[in-house]
Structures are given as structure tokens and as C-alpha cells.
Amino acid sequence: MTAPIAQALLSVSDKGGLIDFARGLAALGVKLLSTGGTAKALADSGLSVTEVGDYTGFPEMLDGRVKTLHPKVHGGILARRDSLEHAAALSKHGIPTIDLVVVNLYPFRETVAKPGCTLEDAIENIDIGGPALVRAAAKNNANVGVVVDPADYAAILTELRSNGLRLSDSTRFRLAQKAFSHTAAYDGAISNYLCSRDAAGAPQIFPDRFTWQGEKIQDLRYGENPHQHAAFYRDEIAAPGTIANYRQLQGKELSYNNIADSDAAWECVTTLAEPACVIVKHANPCGAAIAATPLAAYEMALATDPTSAFGGIIAFNCEVDAVTVEAVSAQFLEVLIAPGYSQGALEAVARKANVRVLALPRAAAAGHAWDMKRVGGGMLLQTADSQSIGTELTVVTRRAPTARELDDLMFAWRIAKFVKSNAIVYAAGGRTLGIGAGQMSRVDSTRIAAVKAANAGISLAGSVVASDAFFPFRDGLDVVADNGAVAVIQPGGSVRDQEVIAAADERSIAMVFTGMRHFRHDRGYECRRCAAIAATYPHPPPLSHDRERGDSCGFADPSARGEIRAASPIDRIEGIIVTEMVANHFGKTR
Structure with a gap:
């Protein structure tokens, strides 16, 4: 059993809760040892405190850069209480033990986050003595308690009062874990800052070493699938408007997939200025709209693909009223x-x-500064896809888009950015009409988007189309023209751009190039049934959702039953899948 705590060293930048905690220690008979501003705050509150300079006989120096770096301080922290040799050394040099170390560090992250922070400002906020104290106490956690978080003050006082001025082994170990995480995060922030610029202060996008630190928010029931374990971590400094800072108002605990889909929905909807609704399923928008009211936006977004919206995530970028919630509640949803x-x-x-209701502040919304993707043995790091386009587009066809078409093109382009590649979005009147996502060929995405619209009873006549990347051949352009689209927005950049432009001119389609691509290659959900059907039929039949089996879609038109043309490339590659799906849906065997 450890000896009762007799002396505590307190040296903190964050003085929240400090005085009450110190009063609690003093009331238990603990001697208070402190530095600089912390000692002054304690003394001004009427507490008896010994300054470190008086304790060591060596004053603070170099503008406070050297305060606690002294054997009388670190010897009292690091000495093993079960070692006769250590006890003899302390006795020989007149060093009392320090049993509790209460330290938090200079506000480096907060300093460098301020506009106009200079390299000199950053350097002066690199703590030296504080991390040394924390690490020393954490290393000797078998004998010493270390506190880096004011949120722990109350629990520590409670335990000391009920346990004879002792902290349990498990408490000291937990505090040591927290302390080492604290110093690791601190050093990581310093490393990231210094390595992201050169000696003159000029920024460098990618440092030679990159450190990411996160705080666990919660353990999750399971991961993407039930056999996987999972937890949710938040960035050390996460913007208030990001999903990691959600405030849950009601409902069941969020799952791994709920969080991932909610992030996708929130990122998408907050790019729209007007009142908007975005519905997401399997990380892909399946409907989006802007309107004068949230109710109107929801109704139009839902109409795009009511089948896929079943069990989805519904996000708004504006306050939601009762009439909107009544409409939303009529369907099954996971998160609002x-x-x-x-x-x-x-x-x-x-x-x-059971509906999970989340609140996030729109005004403070901010996308991810970095995108990180794990690969085998490493990680890919890139700047976030946060650039947007204005109306400075390049018209490449004989016909330019009308003002109405241009508005719809801009809306469709914003949505296409959040659809998994290859992405195609049909839109008109501030709403999506059909969305094709996650296909290996762009022409299949154009067909699937049309299938989705047909299945919802939506005409594509007069619509516009957004493509997240260029059309590699004219076939995709011909498909959208066959379905009634009148304008297209795409990045351009294909070696066959002129062929695609000529096809647009033949069909009287207005087309604009953005010069910006929006690939989105995170692993997303792909309906292989849709892909097979889209490639097989020039005019695919409508598809329907088998809710009982949880499938995303299936043949709805009886005329679709029967043989599938063996000449299709997808029949040859995925013939087993196509055959099995037909049999499963219609009870046929082949």
C-alpha cells in the first residue's frame, strides 16, 4: 500500500477549478508546492503555498523557462518508495517526496490556432518543465498520482477523503495513461506545426512526419459489420460544426454506420445555401433538394428515390419545424x-x-482539413476536397445553358461531389431526379440514374446532368440525351472531349466544363444488380426494393423476367450474379 499523500505540486495553465481543488487538498492536510502564476493564484485565495524557488533554493530564471528542472523536484517525484537506496539518497540530500503532481501545459494548440500567430509566439508556448513533471509522475505511477485534466479534480478529492489520503493502484494507473496521452498529443501538435513550415515560416503542405491524436468519444456496439469491433474518436481540436461534436437529443445510441452516413449527409447539406434536405443511404445521397421551406425540400428529396430512403439519414441545413418532423416521421429513418x-x-x-435526433451548429460547420485513408502498411494523406466553383464555367457547345439550366447545373454539381464515383446526377428545379453511384463505368451510372428516376415515376425531360469526372466516350452523353436531359456539367479533360462535345451539339445539349474533378473513392455501397441490368438493357426496366430481404433493388416489371442477353460484357463477367439474382427474385431456376 502506498503512503498517504503528504505533498502536492501544482503548476497549471488552465486554472479552472484549481482553487476549489487546492482548498480540498489543504483541508486534508496536504502541503501545497507551486510555481509562478499558479502560486500567486493560490496565495491570493488565502491558501498557504510554498513557491518552488523557495523550496529548491534556486530561483526561477530565463523569463520563467527554468522553474522546476531541479533534482529536489524530480528526485521527490521519481524516487521509488519501496527502494532503500532511493530513500537513502533522498535523506542524504534533504529531498521530501512529492506524492501528487497537478500540471497542465502551456496552451500551444490554442496559440497557433489564433490568426496572426508567429513562429516566435509558437516557440514561447512550447512547455518544457511541464511535460517533464507529467512524464516523471506518470512513470512513477506506482507511487505518485498525476493529474492533467481539471475534470478529474472532484473524483480525486472524493477518493482521497474516503481512502485515507491514498489513491488506488487502478486510479494512479488510469491517471498515468491519461498523462502520457496528454504529453503525446502535445508533442504531436508541436511536431505537426513545426514540420508544416520551413525555418522562415513558409508553409509546407506535407510534413516528413505526421501525428494524429484523437480522444475516444464512445465504444460502439460493433463496426461496419457485427463481427467487427469499433469505437468513435474525435480530433484533438474538432470544429464545432463537424459530426464529431454532435449533440444527441434523443434516440438509440449511434452505430458505426450511422456516424459514417451522418457525416456524409451533413457535409453535403451544409454546402447548400438555401433551405435544403439531403437523404443519405450507404454514404451516398439518394435524394437532395433546395426549397423555400424544409418541408418542401424534404418532400422533393424523398421523391427522388423513396425506396432507397427507407432506413436512411435525413439532414437539413436549417431549423426544422413540427410539420416537417411529422412528414419525416411517417417513414422509417435512422438519424435526423x-x-x-x-x-x-x-x-x-x-x-x-428510437429515432436518433442530432443537433449541429450550421454557422460553425467546417469540413475536414485533411482526408486520411488507411492502406496496407501505411496511410494516404491529402488536402480535403473543399474547393468550389463559381459561375465562371467554360461553355464548350454551340448552345449555352439558360439561366434556369445554369442554376440546376450548379445544384447538381454540388450534389455529385458527394456521390461515390463514378457519379451521375440528374436534376431540375432545385431537386435531384436520379442518382447513379459507385459504378466502374460511367455509362452504367448514367443508366442507373435513369432507372432510379423511372422507378420513382419521374420524367427526365428538360433535366440537367452533373458528372463528377469527364465522359471518356460519347456513350454516356448519348444516354443522358436519350433520357431527355438538355444540359451537362462535367470537368472535361478527356482525350475524347471533342467527340463528346460533338455528340452534345448533335443533340442540342448545352455543356459546360468546370476544370475540376470530384472523384470520391471511399469504399461505398454498390448495387451489383443495378449494374448488371443497366449494362444489359438499352432501356432498363424499373427496379424495386425488397424491404423484407433488405435488398436495395430488384426487378419490378414482370416483362423483365426471363433471359438476359448473353452478349453483354457484364453477363460474361458477372453472369452468375445476374442469374442468381433473377432466380432469387422470381423463384426461377436455371
């Missing part, structure tokens, strides 16, 4: 996200107790 909710909306959604 908005910047705010009226009192009536909260009362209405409370009747659906």
Missing part, C-alpha cells in the same frame, strides 16, 4: 440531423423514441 428544432418539432419526434 439539423442545426436546430422548434419545440413543436421536438415534441413531434419524441413520439418516435
Whole structure:
């Protein structure tokens, strides 16, 4: 058993809760040892405190750069209480033990986050003595308690009062874990900052070493699939408007997939200025719309693909009222996200107790500064796809888009950015009409998007189309023209651009190039049934959702039953899948 705590060293930058904690220690008879501003704060509050300079007989020096770096301080922390040799050394040099170290570090991250922070400002906020104290106490956690988080003050006082001025082994070990994580995050922030610029202060995009630190928010029931374990971590400094800082107002605990899909929905909807609704399923938008009211936006977004919206994530970029919640609650959904909710909306959604309701501040929304992707043995790091285009587009066809078409093109382009590649979005009137996602060939995505629209009873006549990357051949352009589209927005850049432009001119389609591509290659959901059918039929039949089996789609038109043309490339590559899916849906065997 460790000896009771007799002396504590307190040296903190964050003085929140400090005085009450120190009073609690003093009331238990613990001697207080402190430095600089912390000692002054304690003394000004009427507490008896010994300054480190008086304790060591060596004053603070070099503008406070050297305060606690002294054998009388570190010897008292690091000495093993079960070692006769250590005890003899302490006695010989007149060094009392220090049993509790309470330290938090200079605010380096907060300093460098300020506009106008100079390299000199950053350097002066690199703590030296603080991390040394924390690491010494954490290393000797068998004998010493270390506290780096003011949130732990109350629990520590409670344990000391109930346990004879002792902290349990498990408490000291937990505090040591937290302490080493604290110093690791601190050093990581310093390394990232210094390595992201040269000696003159000029920025370097990618440092030679990159450190990421996260704080666990919660353990999750399982991962993407039930056999996988998972937890949710937040960036050390996460913008308030990001999904990691969600505020859950009601509903079941969020799952791994809920969080991933909610992030996709929130990122997409917050790029739209007007009142908007985005519905996401398997990380892909399956419907999006802008309108004068959230209700109108929701109704139009839902109409795009009501089948896929079943069990989806619904996100708004504006406050939601009761009438909107009543409409949303009529369908099965996993998560509802908005910047705010009226009192009536909260009362209405409370009747659906299992629906997870999240609030996130729109004004503070910020995308990820970096995109990170794990690969075998390493990680890919890139700047976030946060650039946007204005109306400075290049018209490459004889006909330029009308003002209405241009508005719809810009809307479709914003949505296509969040659809897994290859991505095609049909849109008109501020709403999506059909979305094709995640296919290996772009022409299949154009067909699937048309299939989705047909299945929802939506005409594509007069629509516009956004493509996240260039059309490699004219076949995709011909498909959108056959379906009634009148304008296209795409990056351009194909060696066959002129062929595609000529096809657009033949069909009187207005086409603009953005010069910016929006590939999105995270592993997304892909409906192989849709892919097979789209490649097989020039005019694919409508598809329907088999909710009982949880499938995303299937043949809805009886005329689709029967043989599939063996000449299709996908028949040859995926013939087994196509055959099995036909048999499963219609009870046929082949």
C-alpha cells in the first residue's frame, strides 16, 4: 500500500477549478508546492503555498523557462518508495517526496490556432518543465498520482477523503495513461506545426512526419459489420460544426454506420445555401433538394428515390419545424440531423423514441482539413476536397445553358461531389431526379440514374446532368440525351472531349466544363444488380426494393423476367450474379 499523500505540486495553465481543488487538498492536510502564476493564484485565495524557488533554493530564471528542472523536484517525484537506496539518497540530500503532481501545459494548440500567430509566439508556448513533471509522475505511477485534466479534480478529492489520503493502484494507473496521452498529443501538435513550415515560416503542405491524436468519444456496439469491433474518436481540436461534436437529443445510441452516413449527409447539406434536405443511404445521397421551406425540400428529396430512403439519414441545413418532423416521421429513418428544432418539432419526434435526433451548429460547420485513408502498411494523406466553383464555367457547345439550366447545373454539381464515383446526377428545379453511384463505368451510372428516376415515376425531360469526372466516350452523353436531359456539367479533360462535345451539339445539349474533378473513392455501397441490368438493357426496366430481404433493388416489371442477353460484357463477367439474382427474385431456376 502506498503512503498517504503528504505533498502536492501544482503548476497549471488552465486554472479552472484549481482553487476549489487546492482548498480540498489543504483541508486534508496536504502541503501545497507551486510555481509562478499558479502560486500567486493560490496565495491570493488565502491558501498557504510554498513557491518552488523557495523550496529548491534556486530561483526561477530565463523569463520563467527554468522553474522546476531541479533534482529536489524530480528526485521527490521519481524516487521509488519501496527502494532503500532511493530513500537513502533522498535523506542524504534533504529531498521530501512529492506524492501528487497537478500540471497542465502551456496552451500551444490554442496559440497557433489564433490568426496572426508567429513562429516566435509558437516557440514561447512550447512547455518544457511541464511535460517533464507529467512524464516523471506518470512513470512513477506506482507511487505518485498525476493529474492533467481539471475534470478529474472532484473524483480525486472524493477518493482521497474516503481512502485515507491514498489513491488506488487502478486510479494512479488510469491517471498515468491519461498523462502520457496528454504529453503525446502535445508533442504531436508541436511536431505537426513545426514540420508544416520551413525555418522562415513558409508553409509546407506535407510534413516528413505526421501525428494524429484523437480522444475516444464512445465504444460502439460493433463496426461496419457485427463481427467487427469499433469505437468513435474525435480530433484533438474538432470544429464545432463537424459530426464529431454532435449533440444527441434523443434516440438509440449511434452505430458505426450511422456516424459514417451522418457525416456524409451533413457535409453535403451544409454546402447548400438555401433551405435544403439531403437523404443519405450507404454514404451516398439518394435524394437532395433546395426549397423555400424544409418541408418542401424534404418532400422533393424523398421523391427522388423513396425506396432507397427507407432506413436512411435525413439532414437539413436549417431549423426544422413540427410539420416537417411529422412528414419525416411517417417513414422509417435512422438519424435526423439539423442545426436546430422548434419545440413543436421536438415534441413531434419524441413520439418516435428510437429515432436518433442530432443537433449541429450550421454557422460553425467546417469540413475536414485533411482526408486520411488507411492502406496496407501505411496511410494516404491529402488536402480535403473543399474547393468550389463559381459561375465562371467554360461553355464548350454551340448552345449555352439558360439561366434556369445554369442554376440546376450548379445544384447538381454540388450534389455529385458527394456521390461515390463514378457519379451521375440528374436534376431540375432545385431537386435531384436520379442518382447513379459507385459504378466502374460511367455509362452504367448514367443508366442507373435513369432507372432510379423511372422507378420513382419521374420524367427526365428538360433535366440537367452533373458528372463528377469527364465522359471518356460519347456513350454516356448519348444516354443522358436519350433520357431527355438538355444540359451537362462535367470537368472535361478527356482525350475524347471533342467527340463528346460533338455528340452534345448533335443533340442540342448545352455543356459546360468546370476544370475540376470530384472523384470520391471511399469504399461505398454498390448495387451489383443495378449494374448488371443497366449494362444489359438499352432501356432498363424499373427496379424495386425488397424491404423484407433488405435488398436495395430488384426487378419490378414482370416483362423483365426471363433471359438476359448473353452478349453483354457484364453477363460474361458477372453472369452468375445476374442469374442468381433473377432466380432469387422470381423463384426461377436455371
